[in-house]
Amino acid sequence: MASRAQPLGxxxxxxxxxxxxxxxxxxxxxxxxxxxxxxxxxLGPADWAAIRFTLLQAALSAxxxxxxxxxxxxxxxxxxxxxxxVLVTLMGAPFLLxxxxxxxxLLAVFGRAGWANDxxxxxxxxRVDVYGLQGIVLAHVFLNLPLAVRLILQGWQAVPSExxxxxxxxxxxxxxxxxxxxxxxxxxVLPGAALLIxxxxxxxFAVALILGxxxxxxxxxxxxxxxxxFDFDLGRAALLGLVQVAICLGAGALxxxxxxxxxxxxxxxxxxxxxxxxxxxxxxxxxxxxxxxxGFLLLxxxxxxxxxxxxxxxxPPVVWEAALRSxxxxxxxxxxxxxxxxxxxxxxxxxxxxxLVEGLAFLTxxxxxxxxxxxxxLLIRSVTNPIPLALPVTGMVNALVALPFLLRALVPAAMEAxxxxxxxxxxxxxxxxxxxxxxxxxxxxxxxxxxAGLAAAFSMGDLGVIALFSTPGQGTLPLEMYxxxxxxxxxxxxxxxxxxxALTLALFWAFDRGGRxxxxxx
Amino acid sequence: xxxxxxxxFAQDGFTLSLSGRIARGERVALLGASGSGKSTxxxxxxxxxxxxxxxxxxxGTDITAAPVxxxxxxxxxxxxxxxxxxxxxxxVALGLRPDLRLSAEDRDRVADSLSQxxxxxxxGKRPAALSGGQQARVALARMxxxxxxxxxxxxxxAALDPGLKTEMLALVRELCAARGLTLLMACHDLRDxxxxxxxxxxxxxxxxxxxxxxxxxxxxxxxxxxxxM
Numbered sequence: 001m002a003s004r005a006q007p008l009g010x011x012x013x014x015x016x017x018x019x020x021x022x023x024x025x026x027x028x029x030x031x032x033x034x035x036x037x038x039x040x041x042x043l044g045p046a047d048w049a050a051i052r053f054t055l056l057q058a059a060l061s062a063x064x065x066x067x068x069x070x071x072x073x074x075x076x077x078x079x080x081x082x083x084x085x086v087l088v089t090l091m092g093a094p095f096l097l098x099x100x101x102x103x104x105x106l107l108a109v110f111g112r113a114g115w116a117n118d119x120x121x122x123x124x125x126x127r128v129d130v131y132g133l134q135g136i137v138l139a140h141v142f143l144n145l146p147l148a149v150r151l152i153l154q155g156w157q158a159v160p161s162e163x164x165x166x167x168x169x170x171x172x173x174x175x176x177x178x179x180x181x182x183x184x185x186x187x188x189v190l191p192g193a194a195l196l197i198x199x200x201x202x203x204x205f206a207v208a209l210i211l212g213x214x215x216x217x218x219x220x221x222x223x224x225x226x227x228x229x230f231d232f233d234l235g236r237a238a239l240l241g242l243v244q245v246a247i248c249l250g251a252g253a254l255x256x257x258x259x260x261x262x263x264x265x266x267x268x269x270x271x272x273x274x275x276x277x278x279x280x281x282x283x284x285x286x287x288x289x290x291x292x293x294x295g296f297l298l299l300x301x302x303x304x305x306x307x308x309x310x311x312x313x314x315x316p317p318v319v320w321e322a323a324l325r326s327x328x329x330x331x332x333x334x335x336x337x338x339x340x341x342x343x344x345x346x347x348x349x350x351x352x353x354x355x356l357v358e359g360l361a362f363l364t365x366x367x368x369x370x371x372x373x374x375x376x377x378l379l380i381r382s383v384t385n386p387i388p389l390a391l392p393v394t395g396m397v398n399a400l401v402a403l404p405f406l407l408r409a410l411v412p413a414a415m416e417a418x419x420x421x422x423x424x425x426x427x428x429x430x431x432x433x434x435x436x437x438x439x440x441x442x443x444x445x446x447x448x449x450x451x452a453g454l455a456a457a458f459s460m461g462d463l464g465v466i467a468l469f470s471t472p473g474q475g476t477l478p479l480e481m482y483x484x485x486x487x488x489x490x491x492x493x494x495x496x497x498x499x500x501x502a503l504t505l506a507l508f509w510a511f512d513r514g515g516r517x518x519x520x521x522x
Numbered sequence: 523x524x525x526x527x528x529x530x531f532a533q534d535g536f537t538l539s540l541s542g543r544i545a546r547g548e549r550v551a552l553l554g555a556s557g558s559g560k561s562t563x564x565x566x567x568x569x570x571x572x573x574x575x576x577x578x579x580x581x582g583t584d585i586t587a588a589p590v591x592x593x594x595x596x597x598x599x600x601x602x603x604x605x606x607x608x609x610x611x612x613x614v615a616l617g618l619r620p621d622l623r624l625s626a627e628d629r630d631r632v633a634d635s636l637s638q639x640x641x642x643x644x645x646g647k648r649p650a651a652l653s654g655g656q657q658a659r660v661a662l663a664r665m666x667x668x669x670x671x672x673x674x675x676x677x678x679x680a681a682l683d684p685g686l687k688t689e690m691l692a693l694v695r696e697l698c699a700a701r702g703l704t705l706l707m708a709c710h711d712l713r714d715x716x717x718x719x720x721x722x723x724x725x726x727x728x729x730x731x732x733x734x735x736x737x738x739x740x741x742x743x744x745x746x747x748x749x750x751m
Contacts, residue, residue, distance in 0.1 A: 165568075169590050170620050176621055
């Protein structure tokens with residue numbers, strides 16, 4: 001069977017070259033890490049402890065996230081109420097939220113002087129400590145619960161309404177519904193959701209940086225950072241980088257296998273359907289699940305806003321400078337991500353090989369940003385001093401991280417544009433830039449705007465590579481916020497958090513809105 | 523007898539308003555364009571939608587507000603009739619016991635029902651391993667097993683190829699006649715109606731505009747039915 005019907009144009013060849021460059025940008029640093037890793041590879045007790053802790057916290061985070069998500073998804077699937085759509089949309093917000101802002105919000109609620117601990121103290125109970133394993137798991141659950149809810153809800157929503165009506169007409173009880181609907185749905189959805197969250201949590205750096213760090217709560221990524229920043233032991237950092245790649249490859253292979261074909265967020269706007277076997281107790285439990293999840297997700301954000309807004313006007317100049325640097329960095333990495341994604345997406349439509357997208361996504365996830373950053377540092381160091389290049393390197397890594405998301409948004413739309421407009425453009429003799437400009441790009445505006453918004457938001461909130469090798473005067477807004485938190489300037493950190501949250505959401509909104517204006521959807 | 527007494531339902535700018543009677547054992551086709559109200563009428567009778575006015579009576583008993591499962595109704599949809607994780611046997615058995623706790627006698631009845639639709643040898647297969655026609659037969663076997671006197675068919679064979687559809691309609695006709703079932707079938711094709719039913723209701727914009735017997739119809743068709751011929 002022929003794999004492509006039309007010859008490749010200049011834009012497609014550009015896409016092929018860029019795809020190869022992306023692979024090189026990931027594999028090159030990985031190679032540098034492999035060469036620099038201490039040989040023979042011997043892991044010390046602290047390294048083994050970091051590996052154990054990485055796997056433990058990721059497994060616990062995944063388990064708690066999906067367990068708590070089940071009642072929330074079930075409630076959202078079978079209850080229609082005012083604000084349901086808003087709540088489902090809000091479930092996507094933590095995806096955009098800078099991790100450091102989320103952690104600060106959680107500290108405001110669950111920290112030593114947080115609202116929850118104040119309540120415990122008022123009730124005469126002992127205060128709980130949010131640092132260490134429990135804090136890291138709490139933060140990961142906060143960040144991933146919405147994703148788990150959306151994935152499980154998608155399983156519910158995929159059930160044809162006729163089948164639910166059939167169950168009603170057959171007189172299904174609550175137990176029958178659980179047996180014939182809920183269990184098969186959960187069996188199909190839970191492994192993928194849990195593995196995806198496990199994978200995300202194995203690569204989560206900022207959470208462990210802020211809430212972990214002691215000998216008993218250091219993840220592999222954090223150990224790389226410590227070997228790099230504190231000990232400048234490049235051999236050990238590289239060896240740990242390889243360990244991290246091995247963990248991600250294992251978790252990634254499992255997760256990709258389990259979620260292949262799932263389109264996260266698809267069909268979530270379907271209204272809830274009346275559920276057979278409904279009881280008053282079920283209604284009360286659903287209401288409790290929805291209220292608890294909403295409170296858990298909104299309280300930390302409300303705390304950031306309440307505590308941060310008054311501090312906004314008194315922020316030190318270094319924060320505003322960092323904010324400007326972050327905006328420029330976000331715009332640059334977004335531009336780079338779009339410049340990479342568009343030709344690659346068009347190449348995919350012509351080759352009809354969606355595996356290319358999955359391959360690139362797998363590569364950028366398996367080799368975590370921190371490992372790429374370490375490798376790039378080693379590569380650049382062999383030529384010149386890498387420190388002044390911290391920001392360009394961060395921008396490049398951020399673009400690579402955003403690339404899979406942009407491709408996910410662009411490829412289906414580009415396929416559709418080719419299917420609906422491609423033949424007409426061919427018949428009219430439209431080629432090259434004219435075809436791209438008039439036949440294809442108008443159809444891609446909306447996903448391009450959305451994808452660019454995601455790329456900008458990721459870059460704006462990133463606290464990864466920049467932490468690895470930036471010096472004072474090069475800090476981005478998340479890094480300055482982290483430094484403020486580290487020096488116990490909590491008010492300023494909270495003000496910076498509000499600024500960071502506002503700028504991140506504003507950038508996402510501006511790109512997404514720009515894509516929607518005059519977008520051609522039919 | 524099924525009586526629809528000044529039934530009225532309105533939603534999103536669409537209004538269904540009709541009355542009618544169907545004798546026990548009679549088979550009536552609901553013919554009409556998409557959006558004419560065929561599926562809505564079936565949903566009202568099955569209890570998935572609630573009428574804002576009027577009554578639905580079966581054998582003189584008012585079932586307008588009866589719970590779905592308590593109505594004398596079995597329904598077949600166009601899609602989603604089967605649970606993909608269950609075998610053909612279990613899918614049919616749900617019609618008897620939703621909790622699938624079956625006695626030996628129940629098992630015999632399920633097996634009989636599958637045999638009646640010609641699927642005795644396919645009981646252990648899941649829907650994905652069955653053809654479209656076989657899946658329709660499994661759903662039909664469950665409908666028979668439920669033994670409800672009123673069968674509602676919401677274009678269940680629309681996705682089948684013409685030969686298979688004709689075969690299924692003949693099978694339904696035979697089984698309904700043997701059990702004395704009353705039947706309402708929504709359809710788009712007059713030939714399907716002629717193959718299965720005795721009478722035809724033509725629906726337009728939520729109203730019944732024609733109600734006539736199907737025998738000898740083609741000799742002198744009324745004006746409103748000509749576009750459908």
